[in-house]
Amino acid sequence: MIDELHVENIALIREADLVPCAGLTVLTGETGAGKTALLSALKLLMGSRADSSTVREGSDGALVSGRLFAGAHDEDGFVVTRRLGADGRSRIKIDGGIASVRELSERVSPLIDLCGQHEHQRLLDASSHIDMVDAWAGVNVADALAAYREALVHAREAEAELARVEEASRTQGSRLEEARFALERIDEVDPQPGEYEELAERLPRAEHAESLATCANDAAESLSGENGTLDALNSAIAELARMGRVDAKLAEFADVLTGAAISIEDTAADLVRYRDEVDFDPAELAAAQERFSAFKGLLRQWGPHMEDVFARRAEAQDLLSLVNDAEAHVAKARAAHDEAEAVLADAARTLMRRRNAVAPRFCREVGKQMARLEMGRAELVWESRDLPRDRWTMQGPCACELLYRSGSGLTPRPLKRIASGGELSRVMLACKVTLGESDQTDTLVFDEVDAGVGGTTARSLAAVLADLARTHQVIVVTHLAQVAVQGETHYVVRRSDDDVPETSLLLVEGEDRVNEIARLLSGDASEESLAHARQMLLEAGRL
Secondary structure, X not given: OEEEEEEEXXXXXXXXXXXXXXXXXXXXXXXOOOHHHHHHHHHHHOOOOOOHHHEOOOOOEEEEEEEEOOOOOOOOOEEEEEEEEOOOOEEEEEOOEEEOHHHHHHHHHHHEEEEOOHHHOHHHOHHHHXXXXXXXXXXXXXXXXXXXXXXXXXXXXXXXXXHHHHHHHOOOOHHHHHHHHHHHHHHHHXXXXXXXXXXXXXXXXXXOHHHHHHHHHHHHHHHHOOOOHHHHHHHHHHHHHHHOOOXXXXXXXXXXXXXXXXXXXXXXXXXXXXXXXXXXXXXXXXXXXXXXXXXXXXXXXXXXXXXXXXXXXXXXXXXXXXXXXXXXXHHHHHHHHHHHHHHHHHHHHHHHHHHXXXXXHHXXXXXXXXXXXXXXXXXXXXXXXXXXXXXXXXXXXXXXXXXXXXXXXXXXXXXXXXXXXXXXXXXXXXXXXXXXXXXXXXXXXXXXXXXXXXHHHHHHHHHHHXXXXXXXXXXXXOOOHHHXXXXXXXXXXXXXXXXXXXXXXXXXXXXXXXXXXXXXXXXXXXXXXXXXXXXXXXXXXXX
C-alpha cells in the first residue's frame, strides 16, 4: 500500500505530494493538466526504465520518493527514493541503502497493479491468469499445486540420477583407469578424517624434540636453579619484609613480589614437567615423516585440501561400483525414475482436475462484474492445453489462459488482443473485484478505466470501484463525476497558464470539491451544476 508519494521535476510537475487513503482515492483535472506525469512518477517507483525526457525542462534532475507498506502485517513500511538526472542516470535508495533497478522492481512492483497502461498490465501475462484462478480457488487448489511441485522436483532429481547412472555405466577407457588408480592410490595411504591435520600439528614438535627439551630445561634452570631468578627474588623479598617493620609501604612491595615468586616457581615446575614429557623416538619420527609425505603426495594429485581427496575417492568408488554392477544400478535408477513419474502424473491430473473445475466458476463470477460494468455479453473463457512432459513447469502441466469474447457467438481471443485500454482495464477491474481479499496485490491504479463510459455505465463503474476499495487501496484517474464522488480522498490536478506551465496537485474538500464535481458534470460552476454536484456528494456520503 502507498502511504505517501513525493514528486519533484517530473514532466510539468515542479513539486507535488500525494497521500492516498486506504480505500478509494480519485484524481481529476482538465485534459492535459498533467495527470499522466503522476503515473510516470509511479512507474519510476515501480522500477521502470529511466528516461531523461521525463525530467522537467530546465531542471538538473527529478526525484520520486514514497513510503510503502508490504501488506497488512507490515507495521514499519519502507521508504524508496529514486533520483533521475537530466543525463538519464538513475540512483535508487531503499530505506537509505543503495539499491539497483532490479531490487527496486522486486520490492515495489508486486505491491502495485497499474491498470490501463500496457507496460504494467499483468492481465496481459497468461501466467498471471493461473495465479488469479489459484488464488480465488483457495486451499483446494493450493494443496494440489504444492503436491504437484514437490512431485516435479522429485521427478527431475530422479531423471538426473538416471542420466548420471547411465552415463557412468557406459564409462570406458582412460576415465575408468583414472578412477581405479585414484582408488588404489588413496586406499594405499588409507587417510582417516582429521589425521592429516593432527599430524601437521604434531610433526614439528617431534622433529624439534631435543631442542624443545633443552629450551625448557634451560628456562627452568634460569628461574629456579642455583643463583637463578628465584634466589635473587627471595633475597629481595626477605630484605623488604625486614624493613617493612619500619615502613609498611615496603611490606606491600614484599607481598607483591611474593606473589610473583609463587608464579615463577609454578612456571619453573611446569617447564620441568614439559621437559620430562618430551619424547624423542627416531623410529617414530621417521614413520611420522613418511606418513606426512604420503599425505602430501595425495594433496598434490587431488588437493588442495583433504576434503578434495576424500571426495575424489568417493567419486572413483561410486564410478567403479556403477561400472562393475551397471545393469543393477541402471535398473534401480530407472525404477525410481518411473515411480517418480507415476507420482507426478497422478499429482498433475489432480491439480488440473481441480483447477479446471474451479476456473469456469471464476469466469462466471468475473462475468457478473463485467455485466455490472455494462460490458454487454462479454465474458472470459478458460482455456487449458496439455503440454508435452518436457515442457511442464512449476505452474502446472498445461498451458492455461483466460480468453475474452465480447459475445457468446464469437471466438474467444487472448486478452492482449483487446485493442481498447479502457476495456482491458474494466476486465481487470472485474477480476480484481471477484478476487477480493484473495488478491495478493495491495494497490490498484486505474488510468483508462472510464474511457468511453457514460450514463448508467458510469454509475455501475463507480459502484464496482467502491466495492473494490473495500479490499484494496484504489487510485483512479477519472473524468467522471459519478466515479469522483465515490472517492474518500479527492485530488485535483491543475496546470498553470504561465510561459513555463506547471502542474500542481491539490487536495479538495468541502465546497472546493463541490466546485470540481460541478466542473466534471457540465464544465462550469452554474447553480444547477453546483446543486447537482452537492446532491451527488451527499448521496455518496462524502459531504
